[in-house]
Amino acid sequence: MEIVVCVKQVPDTTEIRFDSGTNTLIREGVPGIVNPFDKNAVEAALQLREKTGGKVTVVTMGPPQAKNALKECIAMGADEAVLVSDRALAGADALATSRALAAAIRALERYDLIICGRQAIDGDTAQVGPGIAECLGIPQVTCVQKIELDGTAARVERETEEGYDVVESGMPLLVTVGKGINVPRYPTVRDTMKANRKEIAVMAAAELQACVRKPGLGGSPVRVRKISAPPPRAQGEVIQAESAAEAVDALLRKLSDRKVI
Amino acid sequence: MNFTLTPEQEDIRKLVRDFAAAKIAPSAAERDEKELFPRELFAEMGSMGFLGLPYPEEYGGAGMDFVAYAIAVEEISKACASTGIGVSVHTSLCSWPIYKYGSEEQKKKFLTPLAEGSKLGAFGLTEPNAGTDVGGAAASAVKDGDTYVLNGTKVFNTNGGEAEIEVIFALTDKAAGPFKGMSAFIVEKGTPGFSFGKKEVKMGIRSSVQRELIFENCRVPAANLLGKEGQGFKIAMSTLDGGRIGVAAQAVGIAQAALDYAVRYAKERVQFGKPIASQQAVSFMLADMATQVEAARLLTLRAAFHKSHDLPYSKEAAMAKMFASDIAMRVTTDAVQIFGGYGYSREYPVERLMRDVKITQIYEGTNQAQRMVIAGNILR
Numbered sequence: 146m147e148i149v150v151c152v153k154q155v156p157d158t159t160e161i162r163f164d165s166g167t168n169t170l171i172r173e174g175v176p177g178i179v180n181p182f183d184k185n186a187v188e189a190a191l192q193l194r195e196k197t198g199g200k201v202t203v204v205t206m207g208p209p210q211a212k213n214a215l216k217e218c219i220a221m222g223a224d225e226a227v228l229v230s231d232r233a234l235a236g237a238d239a240l241a242t243s244r245a246l247a248a249a250i251r252a253l254e255r256y257d258l259i260i261c262g263r264q265a266i267d268g269d270t271a272q273v274g275p276g277i278a279e280c281l282g283i284p285q286v287t288c289v290q291k292i293e294l295d296g297t298a299a300r301v302e303r304e305t306e307e308g309y310d311v312v313e314s315g316m317p318l319l320v321t322v323g324k325g326i327n328v329p330r331y332p333t334v335r336d337t338m339k340a341n342r343k344e345i346a347v348m349a350a351a352e353l354q355a356c357v358r359k360p361g362l363g364g365s366p367v368r369v370r371k372i373s374a375p376p377p378r379a380q381g382e383v384i385q386a387e388s389a390a391e392a393v394d395a396l397l398r399k400l401s402d403r404k405v406i
Numbered sequence: 407m408n409f410t411l412t413p414e415q416e417d418i419r420k421l422v423r424d425f426a427a428a429k430i431a432p433s434a435a436e437r438d439e440k441e442l443f444p445r446e447l448f449a450e451m452g453s454m455g456f457l458g459l460p461y462p463e464e465y466g467g468a469g470m471d472f473v474a475y476a477i478a479v480e481e482i483s484k485a486c487a488s489t490g491i492g493v494s495v496h497t498s499l500c501s502w503p504i505y506k507y508g509s510e511e512q513k514k515k516f517l518t519p520l521a522e523g524s525k526l527g528a529f530g531l532t533e534p535n536a537g538t539d540v541g542g543a544a545a546s547a548v549k550d551g552d553t554y555v556l557n558g559t560k561v562f563n564t565n566g567g568e569a570e571i572e573v574i575f576a577l578t579d580k581a582a583g584p585f586k587g588m589s590a591f592i593v594e595k596g597t598p599g600f601s602f603g604k605k606e607v608k609m610g611i612r613s614s615v616q617r618e619l620i621f622e623n624c625r626v627p628a629a630n631l632l633g634k635e636g637q638g639f640k641i642a643m644s645t646l647d648g649g650r651i652g653v654a655a656q657a658v659g660i661a662q663a664a665l666d667y668a669v670r671y672a673k674e675r676v677q678f679g680k681p682i683a684s685q686q687a688v689s690f691m692l693a694d695m696a697t698q699v700e701a702a703r704l705l706t707l708r709a710a711f712h713k714s715h716d717l718p719y720s721k722e723a724a725m726a727k728m729f730a731s732d733i734a735m736r737v738t739t740d741a742v743q744i745f746g747g748y749g750y751s752r753e754y755p756v757e758r759l760m761r762d763v764k765i766t767q768i769y770e771g772t773n774q775a776q777r778m779v780i781a782g783n784i785l786r
């Protein structure tokens with residue numbers, strides 16, 4: 146079983162602030178972390194490998210320091226790591242990123258299952274996982290909360306608003322996973338030190354060229370015109386009244402005043 | 407001069423910080439309230455590799471240095487000071503003398519499970535009549551064939567009752583007195599004649615455990631003598647020199663936690679129409695607190711660096727422990743002040759930090775004793 150996990154290094158959003166003057170994110174000094182959903186993806190892969198054997202390869206596209214994200218995945222227990230990194234890839238949107246990652250995955254000897262986090266917490270598009278599946282021409286199931294493998298077939302549970310769907314598929318297959326699927330393990334000190342010594346393969350754009358004609362910004366149809374912070378949520382209102390009946394009356398009056406009912 | 411951590415030391419900080427935030431911090435207040443010792447957390451930290459950081463891999467350790475260890479104690483203590491001292495006592499007061507003075511056989515048998523974290527360690531020196539003045543020690547060990555027979559009482563034993571391995575000091579030569587006649591022994595929990603007395607009820611670090619240890623004709627194998635007969639005092643003092651780096655790191659962690667809470671609160675709390683942080687009286691307090699924490703951290707890491715590089719560290723560790731614990735007392739008190747009435751409330755975390763930190767001025771040598779060590783060093 147060859148499992149590929151796609152991860153992204155993202156800024157730690159708990160440490161990001163917004164500059165309302167310039168309408169931009171203040172990213173300086175914000176540490177990079179492995180996108181939290183991607184850690185769930187790595188954990189899912191490790192658990193499957195523990196059951197079925199095989200190999201887990203993590204792939205990321207990013208600047209050279211994205212290696213740190215791969216090292217963390219290696220420390221968690223992944224076997225191999227590939228960094229797709231090239232200046233030509235800068236400015237890639239979800240589509241260009243999907244193409245590049247799909248090309249990198251195609252370059253691997255074999256892949257049976259690809260696991261991605263459901264979305265990255267910086268861009269929040271949730272498009273790269275599905276994009277990779279489309280580029281590779283393989284089936285995909287998103288927002289998966291359970292994965293069972295049976296030889297050449299997979300049986301997964303897809304989260305829905307009401308509960309979950311059970312989906313069966315052949316392989317290769319791509320799934321995206323959310324937080325519900327597992328609790329990612331913490332790497333031990335020893336594994337972290339070992340991961341530091343691990344050689345990480347770097348793939349340049351030229352090696353992907355055959356599959357990706359227009360990498361980076363040139364191949365990215367999305368243009369970001371403006372980023373703005375959502376308005377702060379207005380304070381809630383507590384209706385104080387002598388009795389429940391009076392409170393309900395007051396509430397109904399307010400709702401009808403505002404034409405909600 | 408280089409003030410940056412190595413990539414490995416940075417990794418340790420991140421690893422321990424993430425673990426502590428997720429696994430240790432959430433239960434800290436409840437464990438304090440209920441005086442619960444988190445044995446399961448120690449098991450987990452053991453399997454993570456946190457309980458043998460500075461010892462070689464061949465003895466189950468992580469093969470890191472004492473800087474990495476100090477960083478780990480700081481990060482753990484930031485989440486929970488009780489857990490921090492448990493790790494510090496285990497690593498520097500119990501494992502270290504075995505690593506430093508133990509025979510190959512003793513290291514294999516005792517250091518390995520300690521460093522792997524499958525067993526917990528403790529250190530018993532203090533007696534009812536021997537605190538600062540180790541000269542008052544009365545516990546005795548009499549050789550009888552291939553055993554030593556231990557009698558006496560140890561008090562305030564951190565991890566006592568939980569620890570499977572204790573390093574215990576007792577007089578093998580009463581006539582020679584404690585300085586020349588004391589010896590160190592490795593004593594396993596469960597040895598007949600070794601029992602536990604009362605559990606301390608304390609002001610702070612309430613989820614750390616201290617018990618009285620009672621030895622009544624307790625037969626310890628002669629093979630468990632650590633170092634040579636009569637070396638006990640030297641072993642105890644050199645062990646405490648290193649232990650103080652752990653206490654200093656614990657104090658820095660508690661102070662950093664207090665500072666972080668105070669900064670956040672000062673930005674959020676509005677009085678007179680603006681955040682209290684915009685009052686110079688408050689912001690200057692925060693500036694002083696931040697400066698003191700930074701200075702204490704540097705002293706602590708320098709002492710740890712000295713220890714890692716086989717440079718003298720007795721004076722450095724005493725300075726770090728004394729300074730860090732004194733400023734931490736001040737910083738936590740100021741954090742309570744910045745929180746105002748809410749700071750005094752048990753619903754907010756800073757009162758616990760203030761209670762927890764007091765002990766760092768007392769144990770492993772009171773700060774008066776640290777001044778004796780420092781003065782002794784510079785007046786030699």
Ligand SMILES: Cc1cc2nc3c(=O)[nH]c(=O)nc-3n(C[C@H](O)[C@H](O)[C@H](O)COP(=O)(O)OP(=O)(O)OC[C@H]3O[C@@H](n4cnc5c(N)ncnc54)[C@H](O)[C@@H]3O)c2cc1C
Nearest residue numbers: 529530531532537538539562563564768769770771772774
């Ligand atoms: C929570 C806790 C955990 C502990 N853990 C351990 C442990 O794991 N193992 C262990 O062996 N011990 C442990 N101890 C004991 C601790 O190290 C001692 O309490 C400490 O060394 C002080 O001894 P004492 O309490 O007897 O105080 P005393 O020695 O009685 O001191 C009382 C006061 O007199 C001052 N004083 C004493 N002599 C002098 C002097 N010559 N000059 C100036 N001032 C002086 C002291 O500074 C102090 O202010 C622990 C204690 C506590 C409270």
